[in-house]
Amino acid sequence: MSTHSATPRLTLHDLRKFAASRKLAMLTCYDASFAATLDACGVDILLIGDSLGMVVQGHDSTLPVTVADVAYHTAAVARGAARAFIVADMPFGSFQLGPEQAFANAVTLMQAGCQMVKIEGGAEMAATVEFMVRRGIPVCAHVGLTPQSVNVFGGYRVQGRGAEAAQRLLGDARALQDAGAAMMVIEATPEPLARRIAESMQLITIGIGASVACSGQVLVLHDLLGAGVGRRPRFVKNFLAGAGSLEAAVRAYVADVQAGRFPGPEHVYAEAAGG
Numbered sequence: 001m002s003t004h005s006a007t008p009r010l011t012l013h014d015l016r017k018f019a020a021s022r023k024l025a026m027l028t029c030y031d032a033s034f035a036a037t038l039d040a041c042g043v044d045i046l047l048i049g050d051s052l053g054m055v056v057q058g059h060d061s062t063l064p065v066t067v068a069d070v071a072y073h074t075a076a077v078a079r080g081a082a083r084a085f086i087v088a089d090m091p092f093g094s095f096q097l098g099p100e101q102a103f104a105n106a107v108t109l110m111q112a113g114c115q116m117v118k119i120e121g122g123a124e125m126a127a128t129v130e131f132m133v134r135r136g137i138p139v140c141a142h143v144g145l146t147p148q149s150v151n152v153f154g155g156y157r158v159q160g161r162g163a164e165a166a167q168r169l170l171g172d173a174r175a176l177q178d179a180g181a182a183m184m185v186i187e188a189t190p191e192p193l194a195r196r197i198a199e200s201m202q203l204i205t206i207g208i209g210a211s212v213a214c215s216g217q218v219l220v221l222h223d224l225l226g227a228g229v230g231r232r233p234r235f236v237k238n239f240l241a242g243a244g245s246l247e248a249a250v251r252a253y254v255a256d257v258q259a260g261r262f263p264g265p266e267h268v269y270a271e272a273a274g275g
């Protein structure tokens, strides 16, 4: 079988190899032009996040995003980026009914051009992860602050604070790894807990408001560029400020992540509330 692109697309095998010697840089991306730029700047993984509901569509949460929306943006990103590994988010309501529903919707996203799908949730999603992985769909888990559950959490709050919640989150992470997840986003959890998960897991861990000990980091592209208004979470850093150009900002992010300079202590959460 021959492939057509001059630049071979990164595989999970490549990412595991890179992660043995340096950190991985991941960014969200929603269109072909940004995909080409981020690709040229050396971003390893592009995530078509359901954050597109907020930063592209203007909703106040990710809940209105559909599989068709994510598939549309995934196809655009896949056309724009030749090298980066592409992960697509499974939106709210597209996988919670069970493994068969998740598999069918994941196929739509894989056929749109991603190499992996991401699903939010803990141990309750383990059977769904196992079902998909056994049928050829690589899965990125997403634990901690899972924005699709904002109405259960009562807001966008740091998760895993206190011994009981930390133990539950650790159990979730282990169950998802045992089910076959190859990657895991850890969002908005206290740094010591995120570090403990990252250091005790074999899969690739990607932090956002988590710990520099993770295998890599992710940010929403618009946050990295300082676009948008409103309160910014602690883990956001505007890399465009002072960088001079979009390319310089993205290259600075990639360099800081790869070298373990980002996130700094000011971008992660202490164990006790208020940190």
Ligand code: KIV
Pocket: 028, 047, 048, 049, 050, 051, 052, 089, 185, 187, 208, 218, 219, 220
């Ligand atoms: O939708 C998204 O952008 C995400 C990242 C913040 C991890 O899930």
